[in-house]
Amino acid sequence: MTDDRARTASRRSFLTTAGAVGAVGLAGCTEESGNGNGESGGSEDTGTSTELSGEIDITGSSTVFPLATAVAEQFRKDNSEVDISIQSTGSGGGFENFFCPGESDINNASRPIKDSEKENCMSNDVVSHEVVVATDALTVVINNENDWATEMTVEELEQIWGPDASADQTWADVNDQWPDEEIERFGAAETSGTFDYFTETIMGEEGAHTQDYEPTETDRTIVQGVQGSPYAIGYFGFAYFFQNPDQVTAVAIDDGDGPVKPSLETAASGEYTPLSRPLFTYPNENRLSEDHIAEFMRYFIEQSTSEEVVAEQVGYVPRSDEQAQKELDELNAAIEEMG
Amino acid sequence: MATGTERQGTDGTAAFGGVSRLRGVVFQYVTFAASLFGILSLAVLLGYVFWDAFGLETAESAWYATMVVTVVLPVAGFLLYARRNPLAGRTALELAATATGGVLSGFALVVVLEVIAGSGLWFAYFLAVGVPLGALYLYGRRVEASWTGLAVLGVLVAGPVAGTVLLGPLSRIGGVLGGPGVYYLSVIAPTALVARHVVDGYLDGPNGNYVALATLVVPILAVPAVDTVAVLSRSVWLLFFPTLVVPFSIVAGRNLAAPGRRVGVVGPLAFALGVGLLAVVPDLLGITGPSPWFDWQYVTSAPSQTAEQAGLYPAIIGSIFMIVLVALLTLVLGVGAALYLEEYAPSSGPAGAVTQLIRINISNLAGVPSVVYGILGLAVFANTLQFGFGTVITAAFTLSLLILPIVIISAREAIRSVPDSLREASYGMGATRWQTIKNVIMPRAIPGILTGTILALGRAIGETAPLIMIGVATTKFSPPSGLFGKMTAMPMQVFTWSSYPSEAFQHGVVAAGVVTLLIVLLTMNSVAILLRNEFERGDY
Numbered sequence: 001m002t003d004d005r006a007r008t009a010s011r012r013s014f015l016t017t018a019g020a021v022g023a024v025g026l027a028g029c030t031e032e033s034g035n036g037n038g039e040s041g042g043s044e045d046t047g048t049s050t051e052l053s054g055e056i057d058i059t060g061s062s063t064v065f066p067l068a069t070a071v072a073e074q075f076r077k078d079n080s081e082v083d084i085s086i087q088s089t090g091s092g093g094g095f096e097n098f099f100c101p102g103e104s105d106i107n108n109a110s111r112p113i114k115d116s117e118k119e120n121c122m123s124n125d126v127v128s129h130e131v132v133v134a135t136d137a138l139t140v141v142i143n144n145e146n147d148w149a150t151e152m153t154v155e156e157l158e159q160i161w162g163p164d165a166s167a168d169q170t171w172a173d174v175n176d177q178w179p180d181e182e183i184e185r186f187g188a189a190e191t192s193g194t195f196d197y198f199t200e201t202i203m204g205e206e207g208a209h210t211q212d213y214e215p216t217e218t219d220r221t222i223v224q225g226v227q228g229s230p231y232a233i234g235y236f237g238f239a240y241f242f243q244n245p246d247q248v249t250a251v252a253i254d255d256g257d258g259p260v261k262p263s264l265e266t267a268a269s270g271e272y273t274p275l276s277r278p279l280f281t282y283p284n285e286n287r288l289s290e291d292h293i294a295e296f297m298r299y300f301i302e303q304s305t306s307e308e309v310v311a312e313q314v315g316y317v318p319r320s321d322e323q324a325q326k327e328l329d330e331l332n333a334a335i336e337e338m339g
Numbered sequence: 340m341a342t343g344t345e346r347q348g349t350d351g352t353a354a355f356g357g358v359s360r361l362r363g364v365v366f367q368y369v370t371f372a373a374s375l376f377g378i379l380s381l382a383v384l385l386g387y388v389f390w391d392a393f394g395l396e397t398a399e400s401a402w403y404a405t406m407v408v409t410v411v412l413p414v415a416g417f418l419l420y421a422r423r424n425p426l427a428g429r430t431a432l433e434l435a436a437t438a439t440g441g442v443l444s445g446f447a448l449v450v451v452l453e454v455i456a457g458s459g460l461w462f463a464y465f466l467a468v469g470v471p472l473g474a475l476y477l478y479g480r481r482v483e484a485s486w487t488g489l490a491v492l493g494v495l496v497a498g499p500v501a502g503t504v505l506l507g508p509l510s511r512i513g514g515v516l517g518g519p520g521v522y523y524l525s526v527i528a529p530t531a532l533v534a535r536h537v538v539d540g541y542l543d544g545p546n547g548n549y550v551a552l553a554t555l556v557v558p559i560l561a562v563p564a565v566d567t568v569a570v571l572s573r574s575v576w577l578l579f580f581p582t583l584v585v586p587f588s589i590v591a592g593r594n595l596a597a598p599g600r601r602v603g604v605v606g607p608l609a610f611a612l613g614v615g616l617l618a619v620v621p622d623l624l625g626i627t628g629p630s631p632w633f634d635w636q637y638v639t640s641a642p643s644q645t646a647e648q649a650g651l652y653p654a655i656i657g658s659i660f661m662i663v664l665v666a667l668l669t670l671v672l673g674v675g676a677a678l679y680l681e682e683y684a685p686s687s688g689p690a691g692a693v694t695q696l697i698r699i700n701i702s703n704l705a706g707v708p709s710v711v712y713g714i715l716g717l718a719v720f721a722n723t724l725q726f727g728f729g730t731v732i733t734a735a736f737t738l739s740l741l742i743l744p745i746v747i748i749s750a751r752e753a754i755r756s757v758p759d760s761l762r763e764a765s766y767g768m769g770a771t772r773w774q775t776i777k778n779v780i781m782p783r784a785i786p787g788i789l790t791g792t793i794l795a796l797g798r799a800i801g802e803t804a805p806l807i808m809i810g811v812a813t814t815k816f817s818p819p820s821g822l823f824g825k826m827t828a829m830p831m832q833v834f835t836w837s838s839y840p841s842e843a844f845q846h847g848v849v850a851a852g853v854v855t856l857l858i859v860l861l862t863m864n865s866v867a868i869l870l871r872n873e874f875e876r877g878d879y
Contacts, residue, residue, distance in 0.1 A: 055825065057812075066839075070644045071813050076816050085729070085812030085825045088835070098810065103728050218838040220845075243841055313644045 026152060030307070053081035055291040057099050057104040060094030062277050063237050064108030066314045067134055071303045075296055082292045086133045091196070092117075095282075100126055105287045106297070109280045110136065111196055116188035128282040129334045131297065135317035137238035137267035138198055138275040141223070141248040145230040148178045151252045151259040154274065157202050160233060161185070165210040171231065186225035186234035198235055201274040223247050238262055238276075239315030268317045279316065288331075289338040301327045385857075391850035394630035401626045410613035410621065417606040430594045430603025437590045438607070440869060441583030443862040447659075448526075448578045454818065455660045458521040458574065460506070465500030468494060473529065498662030518574040523558065528621070530581035531555050538589065554585055564704035641816040642832060645705035646843035649836070651855055654803030656818035657731070659859065662800045664735035665742070669795065672739070674716040674788055676701075681754045682776055690752075705744035712741040713808025721809055728810035729824045731819045737805050742795035749791020753784040785874045793867040797860055803830040829856045 014249040058068055065088040072084045091094050091097060099107035100121040113128055121128055140157065142149055149156075149171070159165065159174045160183060171178035187209070188194035195215075200206045200318040214225055226232045234248075237330035239252055241262070252259035255273045266272040281300065288294045301324050303309050320326075390396065421428030452461050471494045479487035502509065513521045531554040539547035558580050565576045594600045622626045632646075640650030684694040716737025720726045726733040757780050765775040813835045814828045819826040833852035836844050 057825065065813070066644070069642070071640075072814075072816065073643055076641070080817075083815075083817050083820065085815040085827065087729070087810060088813045098728070103810070154396070220838055 009230045018150060033204040050297055051081050052079045052292040053083075054290060055083045055085070056106065056293055056296055057098075058084065058086045058106045058108065059089045059098040059104040060106075060281075061091040061109030061110040061279070063091075063110040063136060063239075064089040064133065064281060066239065067279070067310065067316060068106075068108055068300075068308050070279070070313045074303060074309065075299050078080050079292070079295070084296070084298065095121070099128070099282065099284065100124055102126055102284070104284075105293050106281055106283045110194065110277070111200075112280060113282060125286070126184070127285040128293075129285045129331065131281050131301060131331060132278045132312075132319065132323070133281050133300060134279045134310050134319060135267055136277050136279050137272055137317065138194065138201075138235055138277070139238050139241040139254065139262050140233065140235045140251040140275070141226050141241065142233050142251055143226055143230045144247075144249050146249065149175075149251060150249060151235070151254060152219070153254040154202060154256075155279075156310075157253070158334075161187070161198070161210055161235075162203050163208045163210060165212065169212075173193040182318050184225070184232040186208065186222040186232060187213045187215060188236065189215040194235075194237060197277055198275075215304045237315075238267065238317075242311075242315035264311055264317050276317070281329075285334055285338055294331075294335045297331055298328065301331060342802075357581035388850045388853050391846045392631065392633040392634055392854040394847065395843070397627060398627075398629040399627045401624075402621050402628045405621055405624075405626065406617055409616040413609040413613050414606070417609060421603075421606065424602065426599050427603035427606070431606035432599040433590055434587075434594065434604065434607045435610075437587050438583070440865060441587055444866055445579040445582040447862055447866065448582055450577055450656065450659050451663055452522070452526075452578060453518070453574055454656055454665070458518040459510035459513040462516070462525060463506050464499065464502040465521075466509050467505065467787040468498035468511070468526065469529075471498060474808050504576060518572075519577055522574055522577040526581055527558055527577060528554065530585060534585055534589070550589070557584075597766075597865075598772065605792075633848035633854045637848075637851050638855060642814050645872070646841060649844070649848045651832060652854055653815045653818045654827050654829045654832040655855060655859065658800055658829045658856075660731050660819055661734050661738065661826065661828065662796060662863065664731065665738045665799050666792070666796055668735065668739040669742055670792060673743055674750050676743075677747045677750030677754055677788075678776065681751050682772070682780070701744050701747050705748060705825045708804075709741055709802055710804045710808060712737060713805030715740065716805060716809045720842075727823055727825075729806075729812055729825050730783045730823050732822045733809050734806060734811055734826060734828070738799040738802060738810055741802065741805060742799050745798070746788075746792050748786045749795070750784070753787025753791065753870075754780060756787065757783045782874065786871045789867050789871040789874070793864050793871075796863060796867075800860060800863070801830055801856065803828075803834055806831055829859070 036194070046150070056072075058072070062206070065086065068086055072086060076082060076084065087094075087098070087104075091107075091111060094104065094107040094109070095113065095117040098104040100117065100123075102124055113130065118128065140152065156174050160169070165183075168182060170180050170182050172180040174183075188198065190207070190209075195209065196206055199209050203209065214221075216222060219236040222234040222236050223240065223244065226234045233251075241248070242264070250262050252261040253272065253275055260266050260272050262272050262275070267276040281297075283297050285295065288297065304319045305321055305324045305328075307318055310316050362875060400712045417431065418428075421431065452458070472491060475487050475490050516524070531551040534554050535547035535551035537547075538550045558577055561576070562573060565571050565573060591604070594604060620626075636648075636654060637650050639652050640648065641653055642651070643649040680694065684697075685691050686694060716733060719732040720736045721728050726736070735801065761779050761783075762775055766772075770778070806828055811831060812825055813831055815825065815827040829852060833849055833856065836852060837849050839845070839848075
């Protein structure tokens with residue numbers, strides 16, 4: 001029966017904004033009334049006129065950045081008084097420099113928070129609450145003229161990208177059917193979550209990566225590099241490939257069960273292994289007691305099911321209604337606790 | 340010796356005939372090629388960016404034909420005529436410069452006073468600093484009192500403090516007056532005084548009192564007309580009045596009054612008419628014009644995931660807010676330091692060695708990478724002084740540190756280039772050091788100081804690396820709320836967009852961002868160049 005005015009007030013504006021995702025909105029509402037609310041009556045009456053205001057600082061992964069920006073833009077259409085600033089710092093940089101010291105309210109991450117980061121945050125009394133907001137798929141891409149490597153096994157990728165890959169490695173070194181030409185590699189910079197994720201899933205060890213490649217934080221640079229040479233290979237998030245499917249060719253990955261091409265469907269169904277991954281956002285639980293932050297997080301979860309925002313605008317795989325409902329329940333419980 | 344002269348004399352013709360001019364010619368062309376290389380590559384780049392930003396690709400050839408007929412031909416014709424009648428050319432240039440400068444500085448004034456400061460805040464500081472300063476100046480001109488100079492310094496130090504302490508009550512006065520009232524008292528009224536002074540002092544013709552009266556009355560009389568235009572609020576009108584309407588009327592009136600100059604008015608008039616026709620005629624004929632990315636919507640709306648709705652407004656305001664603070668800080672700190680180092684600091688003995696060391700180190704600081712200043716700003720302003728991560732004030736201080744060495748070096752050069760004979764003459768007439776600096780050195784050094792500062796500010800507004808270090812937001816949807824509000828800057832937002840995958844962002848929105856940045860930069864520079872020319876022309 002511990003309830004807070006903040007929550008019920010914002011609940012109302014949540015309802016007004018929920019139109020597009022009616023199902024989740026309704027479900028959230030029933031859940032909310034089920035929790036019981038002692039002093040909600042007053043604020044419910046004036047709810048519609050309650051303008052949310054305040055600042056929200058979001059830091060973290062450059063992979064989640066476009067999604068957070070898209071959601072923030074939508075959110076501000078109905079809550080123009082909420083001042084949202086989003087900074088793309090990389091998952092680890094965001095936790096280390098901004099989130100754990102308490103400088104930012106929400107940190108995005110393209111991987112789960114590490115234990116060391118959790119401890120770091122705890123030492124500053126910052127408790128993170130994990131929310132999965134979308135599924136990302138990494139795409140390995142090759143030049144459109146490359147017709148030999150359109151299907152690759154995880155082992156072949158490991159040979160190409162592993163720490164032991166020498167500078168003068170040729171395609172023929174990996175598979176003798178392939179041409180005897182040097183491989184040109186374009187990949188994620190070491191600071192990015194994409195790098196962590198790729199090394200962990202393909203090489204089985206985080207950070208194990210060849211030094212002989214062109215590291216960059218911008219997907220566009222990778223595409224340009226791969227376009228530039230028929231013997232080039234690169235990898236990046238699915239979003240970019242989704243919007244520019246003709247510039248480069250995506251490699252079908254064989255994880256033992258036959259090659260699977262990356263697409264919204266194969267990633268959502270979990271067929272596209274091992275290169276599909278969940279994307280996270282971590283609100284600071286202490287700040288969830290603030291109305292506008294709690295409401296923004298609810299909105300974020302709602303939008304995570306939206307085909308339009310997640311898939312079309314940003315190019316990630318949306319969450320299912322059930323998954324989002326579960327996240328919403330957990331978030332509401334956390335908000336309740338902070339109340 | 341004699342033989343040497345002899346030989347030269349006998350072989351003279353052969354020796355002179357042997358001097359090759361080839362080296363000189365080659366050198367000339369090398370320097371020519373060097374300058375051409377830079378200019379051409381920049382022109383190609385800018386042409387490309389402008390082509391994208393204004394969406395010129397979509398325009399039909401009929402549109403270009405219309406443009407040639409309505410704008411290019413009349414202007415070209417006038418330019419040809421101006422070659423034969425230079426007076427007309429000068430008149431046209433004067434009018435065009437006044438109009439462009441008026442529009443640009445009008446926008447600058449609106450952004451700084453209305454958007455960033457707000458009328459209440461502006462009025463509080465105007466009452467605390469501007470009014471006492473103006474009163475002291477006028478009093479000092481009337482009465483030969485030696486204490487007014489010191490009093491000015493006192494006001495400059497105490498005024499901002501008083502303004503901050505009394506911010507509540509003072510801005511309440513502003514609140515009672517409302518935006519237009521505030522601007523009428525604080526901008527229009529001083530403009531009337533300045534206009535009277537300028538017209539009486541420098542122009543022969545109309546009586547200054549009438550001009551001042553017109554300056555006071557016209558803005559009020561025009562209010563009903565202004566109210567009918569939706570985009571033009573009363574405050575905006577009152578701010579554009581002194582920057583655009585008053586100077587333009589004075590310049591136009593003066594040119595129309597002189598019979599020889601009248602014909603020069605035709606040029607700008609034809610241009611304005613041509614642009615107006617170009618806006619209307621293609622629509623009537625059903626010709627597709629360009630589809631610019633850089634338009635009113637772009638500069639007034641927040642960033643968006645959809646390219647068509649994307650805008651740069653929060654970043655523009657953030658950048659301007661920041662650069663205004665940077666300009667104030669660097670001018671005060673930079674010129675102060677340069678003056679001390681050049682005029683007061685000991686130049687001999689052990690203390691002189693210390694001065695020399697400081698001078699050398701300032702020159703070295705100018706070469707430190709900007710990221711290092713970012714880290715310094717993060718450590719000192721964001722962490723130690725608790726100014727906050729990514730706030731306007733942290734960014735302004737960090738960028739000020741970044742460009743201070745350049746400003747100090749250029750200011751020192753400017754001060755040093757004032758001939759010593761002038762200093763000595765001043766001392767010889769019994770002037771004190773302070774009087775020499777105030778009356779002899781500063782007036783001559785200011786053009787040079789301003790040139791250096793302009794270049795440095797241009798660098799500061801384009802900086803990205805230090806801003807990333809101090810945690811400035813990549814994307815923000817509303818302009819900074821105040822000195823301690825979070826901000827974002829134009830280069831940050833443009834950089835973010837450049838990594839967006841879609842073509843519309845790559846080729847439209849980013850190019851429009853670059854053009855916006857250029858326009859802000861040019862506005863800044865033109866205001867500074869205007870000031871500089873004013874000082875250069877003044878006969879001190």
